């Protein structure tokens with residue numbers, strides 16, 4: 001082991017874990033350990049009061065509206081700590097329902113539910129649900145980002161918020177703007193399940209590198225043999241883009 005280590009907080013895995021989202025944690029752990037760094041994953045459960053003081057990477061998965069609302073109520077209690085973490089460059093990956101929570105509000109039925117206001121965005125709803133495979137081009141990864149989306153929400157970014165990328169196939173934030181997800185400081189919000197990281201090692205390494213840079217001042221990462229991951233990525237890109 002070299003003497004670098006990363007600490008990951010997995011928020012509410014019992015509630016937010018659609019379409020294998022917990023697999024993202026496994027990828028972050030393995031890609032850290034394969035580079036001889038320690039990786040400590042802590043799950044935050046309902047009833048816990050999370051602290052982000054020594055966290056490097058936080059992860060929030062997706063879930064049904066009902067589960068999302070329960071999580072939002074808990075996270076609102078630590079909104080200030082979470083906001084401080086984000087503003088300090090803490091790394092946060094939030095998928096689908098978790099992504100929607102980052103904004104000012106999201107629409108549940110006819111009710112506008114208050115979000116965490118960590119990022120200038122909001123989510124309303126549309127019909128039909130946006131379902132299917134998705135391919136996105138983003139400057140954080142060399143290969144197109146591939147995955148699966150299934151959401152009723154339509155997310156709208158404030159003028160200063162960058163999208164994660166441009167939709168090459170699929171729907172993304174709202175089905176018409178061509179924008180997918182958001183990038184803000186070291187936060188990635190995205191509608192991409194899959195889980196996201198196994199077929200997109202570039203995204204996983206971007207998150208790990210940002211976390212290392214923040215903790216140790218150096219984002220240098222030893223290369224890994226990603227032949228299988230990249231073959232899986234290419235298969236989906238070819239299938240979707242022809």
Ligand code: GLN
Nearest residue numbers: 062063096097151152153
């Ligand atoms: N409940 C949200 C929606 O449908 C998020 C769903 C999800 O996380 N897949 O928009």
